[in-house]
Amino acid sequence: MSRLVLIEPTELYNILNQHTVYPCLSDQNFLLLLDARKKTEYDESHVITAKRAPVDEEGNYNVPYDSELECKTHVIVYDSNCRSLREKSRSVFCASVMANNGSKNPVKILRGGYEDFSAMYPFLRTQKIIYMPREYDNIETYPCEVLPGILYIGSKKQAQSNTVHKELKIRAHINLSNSTDKFFKEGDENYLQVPISDDENADFTSYIPQIVKFVDDNRNKLNIILVWSDNGISRSAAACILYLMSYYKWPLQDAWRHMRSCKFTMRPNRGLVKQLAAFEESHLGSTITNIADPHF
Numbered sequence: 001m002s003r004l005v006l007i008e009p010t011e012l013y014n015i016l017n018q019h020t021v022y023p024c025l026s027d028q029n030f031l032l033l034l035d036a037r038k039k040t041e042y043d044e045s046h047v048i049t050a051k052r053a054p055v056d057e058e059g060n061y062n063v064p065y066d067s068e069l070e071c072k073t074h075v076i077v078y079d080s081n082c083r084s085l086r087e088k089s090r091s092v093f094c095a096s097v098m099a100n101n102g103s104k105n106p107v108k109i110l111r112g113g114y115e116d117f118s119a120m121y122p123f124l125r126t127q128k129i130i131y132m133p134r135e136y137d138n139i140e141t142y143p144c145e146v147l148p149g150i151l152y153i154g155s156k157k158q159a160q161s162n163t164v165h166k167e168l169k170i171r172a173h174i175n176l177s178n179s180t181d182k183f184f185k186e187g188d189e190n191y192l193q194v195p196i197s198d199d200e201n202a203d204f205t206s207y208i209p210q211i212v213k214f215v216d217d218n219r220n221k222l223n224i225i226l227v228w229s230d231n232g233i234s235r236s237a238a239a240c241i242l243y244l245m246s247y248y249k250w251p252l253q254d255a256w257r258h259m260r261s262c263k264f265t266m267r268p269n270r271g272l273v274k275q276l277a278a279f280e281e282s283h284l285g286s287t288i289t290n291i292a293d294p295h296f
Contacts, residue, residue, distance in 0.1 A: 003096075003099035003100075003103070003106050003107060004085055004092065004095050004096065004099060004106060004107055004108075004109060005085075005106045005107075005108055005109070006084075006085060006108075006109050006110075006111045007076070007108045007109070007110060007111065008111055009110065009111070009112060009116055009117045009120050009121070010145050010148045011108075011261075012033075012047070012076060012078075012108075012110055012117060013117075013120075013121055013124070013142075013145055014144045014145055014261075014262050014263070015031060015074055015076070016031075016047075016048065016049070016124060016141075017141040017142045017143070017144055018030075018141070018144075018263070018264050018265070019141045019155075019265070020265055022136075022137045023136065023137070023139045023141050024264075025049055025136050025139055026133070026136035026137045026139070029068070029071045029072055029073060030072075030073050030074065031049070031072065031073065031074045031075075031076065032051070032064070032067055032069070032072045032074070032075045032076070032098075033047060033049055033050040033051065033074075033076050033077075033078075034050065034051055034052070034053040034064070034075070034076070034077045034078075034094060034098070035047070035050045035051065035052050035053060035078060035079075035114070036053045036061065036077055036078065036079045036090040036091045036093070036094040036095075037052075037078075037079050037080055037090065037114065039052060041080070041114075043127070044127070045118070045125045045126065045127055046114070046125070046126065046127075047078070047114065047117060047118075047124055047125065047126075048124050048125070048126045048128070048139070049131065049136075049139075050078075051064060053077065053094045060097075061093055061094040061097045062097070063097065063098065063101045063102075069098060069101060069102040069103045069104070070102045070103070070104050071104070072103065072104070072105075073105065074105070074108065075095075075098050075103045075105065075107045075108065076107075076108045076109075076110060077091045077094045077095040077098065077107060077108070077109055077110070078091055078109070078110035078113045078114055078117065079091035079094075079113045079114070080113045080114055080115055081112055081113040081114075081115045081116065082109060082110070082111070082112075082113050083111055083112060085109065091109045091110070091113065092109065095107040095108075095109050123142075123163075123167040140161075140163065141158070142154075142158065142164055142167070142168065143155075143158050143164060143168065143226055143228070143232070144262045144263040145262065146227075146240050146244075146258075146259065146262050146263075149224065150219060150224060150225065151215065151224075151225050151227065151240065151243070152168060152170070152224070152225070152226045152227065153226075153227050153228070153232055153236050153237060153240050153259075153262070153263055153266070154226055154227070154228045154232045154236070155228060155229070155230065155231050155232035156177065156179055156228060156229070156230045156231075156232075158226075158228065158232065159173065159175070159181065159182070159183075159226060159228040160182040160183075164226075165183065168224060168226070169224050170183075170224050170225070170226045171190060171218070171223035171224050171225075172190040172191065172214075172218040172223045172224070172225045172226070173190070173191050173192070173225070173226050173227075173228065174192045174193075174194065174211065174214060174215075174225065174226070174227045174228070174236075174239060175191070175192070175193045175194065175228060175229075176194045176196060176227070176228070176229040176235035176236050176238075176239055177195070177196075177228070177229045177230050177235065178195050178196075178197065179230065181193070190218065190223060192210060192211070192214045194207045194210070194211065194235070194239070196235060198229070198230070198234050198235055198269060199269065199271065200269055200270050200271030200272075201271060202235075202271060202272070204235075204238060204271075204272055204275045205275045205278065205279070208242060208279060211239050211242060211243065212242070212243060212246045212247075215243050215247075216247075227239050227240055232263070233263075233265055233266055233267055234266075234267060234268050234269050234272065235268070235272065237259055237263065237266035237267070237268050238268040238272040238273075238275075238276060240259055241255045241256060241259050241268065241276055242255075242276060242279065244258060244259070245276070245279060245280060245283060246279075246283065249283070249284065251280055251284060251288035251289050252276050252277055252279075252280045252288070252289035252291070252296075253288065253289040253296075256289075256295075256296065273291050273296050274291065277289060277291045
C-alpha cells in the first residue's frame with residue numbers, strides 16, 4: 001500500500017494546469033490519468049484528458065496499452081468518491097495494478113473522486129475522449145492554486161482571460177509587472193500594482209507591507225485573488241511565497257517547498273530570493289533558510 005498515496009483535488013487541479021512554453025499535458029510522459037468508474041459514467045463526463053481504465057471480462061483492471069508506466073511522472077486514478085486507501089474501491093484496485101506493473105513513482109488516488117473534483121472544478125469536465133497531439137498543445141491552462149479557493153498564481157495571458165475570471169471567480173489582482181491590467185485600473189480597491197522589473201536589482205522589499213495587507217484585506221472580504229506577472233514564474237511567485245511566510249510564519253524553505261508543489265516551474269530571481277531571506281530574518285527573528293543551497 002506504500003506505493004499508493006491519496007491526493008487532494010487541488011493537487012490534481014495544479015498538475016493539470018502546469019505550463020511551460022506549452023501545457024505540460026502535451027508531454028506524453030507527464031501524466032497518465034485513469035478513470036476507474038463504469039463506462040456509462042465515464043461516457044457521461046470525466047476529467048479533461050482522462051482515459052478509462054481498461055477492464056477485462058472478469059472485471060479486473062489492466063494496464064492501458066502503450067501506457068509506458070515506467071516513463072510517467074504522474075499516474076493518477078480516480079473513481080466516484082474514494083476517500084481512503086483502506087476502502088475496497090475501484091480506484092484502489094486499479095491503482096494497485098498500476099503500482100505493481102511498473103509505475104516508477106507512487107500511484108496517486110484522488111480523494112473524493114470525480115464527485116468532489118467536478119464539484120470544485122466543473123470547468124475541467126468533458127466528454128472528449130480522443131486528443132490529437134496539437135490539441136494537447138492548445139489546451140488552455142488556468143492559474144495554479146496556492147491557497148484553495150483564495151489565492152492563485154498566473155501569467156499575464158491568464159490574467160487577461162475572461163474565461164479564467166469567470167470560472168475561478170477572480171475578484172482581485174496583484175500585478176507584479178509594468179503591464180496594464182485588463183480588468184482593473186490604478187486606484188481600484190481590489191487592485192494592487194507592484195511595478196517592478198524582473199531583474200536582481202528590483203526593489204521588492206518596499207512593497208512587502210502593501211502586498212501582505214492587500215491579500216489579508218481581500219481574504220477578509222472573501223475575494224479570490226490572482227497574483228500575476230508576465231510569465232507567472234518569478235515576481236508573482238515571490239509575492240506568494242512572501243504571503244505564506246507572513247501569514248503562516250513559515251521559514252522561506254517551507255514556503256518555497258509549498259510553492260514548488262503548486263507551480264513546478266516557479267523560480268524567483270536571485271535578487272528576490274535575497275529579499276525574501278531578509279524578510280525571513282526580520283519576521284522570524286533568525287535566519288533559518290540557507291539560500292546558498294543550489295535548491296534556491
